[in-house]
Amino acid sequence: MDKHTRRAARLAWLWRAPLVLLGLALGAVTQSHAAMPTAEVMHWWTSSSESAAVRKFAEAYRAAGGVWADTAIAGADQAKAVALNRIVGGNAPTAAQFNTTKQFRDLIDHGSLNTVDDIALRDRWDQLMPQPVLDVIKVKGHYYAAPVDIHMSTWIWYSKAAFQKAGIATEPATPDQLFAALDKLKAAGLIGLAHGGQPWQENILFQAMLANVGGKELYLRVLRDRDPKAINSEAFKNVLLAFKRLQRYVDPGSPNRNWNDATAMLIGGKAGVQITGDWAKGEFAAAKQTAGKDFGCIAGLGPNVPYLIQGDAFVFPKTKNPDTVRAQKLLATTMLAPDVQLAFNKIKGSLPILSNAETSGMDACARTGMAILKDKSRVVGMIEVYLTPDQNGALQDVLTTYWNTRMPVEKAQKGIVAALMD
Known part of the structure; x- marks a missing residue:
């Protein structure tokens, strides 16, 4: 290769190098974004205070490395009906809000929900959640919902x-x-x-x-x-x-x-x-x-x-997609983190779901409620x-x-x- 040919090759590389580097950067960004746990979260929190509260969950999920896709539907009955239709129709959201009641028992019985057993055991839900809540989320030894508050x-x-x-x-x-x-x-x-x-x-x-x-x-x-x-x-x-x-x-x-x-x-x-x-x-x-x-x-x-x-909980529709499962587990972990629980419930007006939560910064009504919860004889569903x-x-x-x-x-x-x- 003579010197003119070598010079032409060097010039060609100088022109191509930025494009190659840009392509590598874009590829890294695309792969990074694809690796982020993406969660479509369906809920009915649409009043001004409710919207402000659920933003605390969204912010915490994003800070944990996830992508929060918000699907808010006005009216609890309407939101639950849409969630059920999408789950049955095979187009389920990553997580859907229900109350901590028998509302989602049919989904459990039909095998339509993933469990969060590992998170429940790790975070000692049996020891730290009220019994009426455990009675509806735990079926035959498995945990099928992540409760996020007590109302x-x-x-x-x-x-x-x-x-x-x-x-x-x-x-x-x-x-x-x-x-x-x-x-x-x-x-x-x-x-x-x-x-x-x-x-x-x-x-x-x-x-x-x-x-x-x-x-x-x-x-x-x-x-x-x-x-x-x-x-x-x-x-x-x-x-x-x-x-x-x-x-x-x-x-x-x-x-x-x-x-x-x-x-x-x-x-x-x-x-x-x-x-x-x-x-x-x-x-x-x-x-x-x-x-x-x-x-x-x-x-x-x-x-x-x-x-x-009772309260609010999120269920996780059945899926074997590992990325979706990862997003579901990150949601359950993030929503129950102590600082997130405090931030959410202070705005929502509810009490943290775990009895060891810090409530000194909450209002007088919340402190009254937490004191009553310690008397298990008064706690009824x-x-x-x-x-x-x-x-x-x-x-x-x-x-x-x-x-x-x-x-x-x-x-x-x-x-x-x-x-x-x-």
Whole structure:
């Protein structure tokens, strides 16, 4: 090769070298991105506080090296229906939100979910999670969901400003005192009970009365044991009458109102009381309101009232794709990391799922809830922990009809027996 040929070859290399290096760099980036665990996460957290909370999970997953693809669907029932259809149809997301109830039991029974046994054993879920939660996520020794929070569904929230206007000096400590406070609110020209007239919210009011008026024993006999004698008893009749009595204090705009819109009525001082889960705290926080100063929270109208829990969990549809499995395991690990749990639950209004979580930075209501959880005799599952979706739906139908019509209480009792015996 003469010197002219060698010079031409060197020039050709100088022209090609940047392209070769660029190609290698692009290839490395593409391979790196492909190696990152990518997760499509389907959930129904769409209110302002819920969206802010779920972003903490997304940020933590990305920081752990994953790619978070968010699929938010408004409405829990709609989101669950879409998730089920996609799983059955063979186009499942990486993870899908359900409540820690029997909602996903059919998916377990049909072999449609992957387990997270290794993570549950490593992180001592059996020792650190409440039993009602373990009872629904653990089936035949295997763990089929990653719970991410604990919600107590029947907190009694009240507006300090509304109570002051109505001349209510102390917070109610018994069911009779609650109704007396509602009477004073109504007499002061305020809405006594901020309520969203939707079946699931009426279900919550019913559970609140069953727990606070009926007590733990009756609660379990009706919902866990589905005992016809208990349902037809005078004690349960009194529960239903107390439930229906609450309707006197709602406003005409209640039907189909969303829960967060009802919470806004307390935040604005237009209503005095709301009975709903601790997800309401996220709305108070977003409005810059403080527990104990702007609003109050009552876990139960008495020292031994059962503390009704469930929460949110993510299930992982069945797949043998190793990349997807890796993404699922990274999700379960990341969501339950102590710092992530604290960041998420402070915004969501819920409690961390693991009992050894640090809660000193959480609000007064959360600290009250964590203290109650230590008394295992008070910790009881919410209604759907004990009932199948079909049973719960049939019960809701009876309760909504009873709430909205002149149905006699005795007929409601018979209807509930029939609903829970199916």
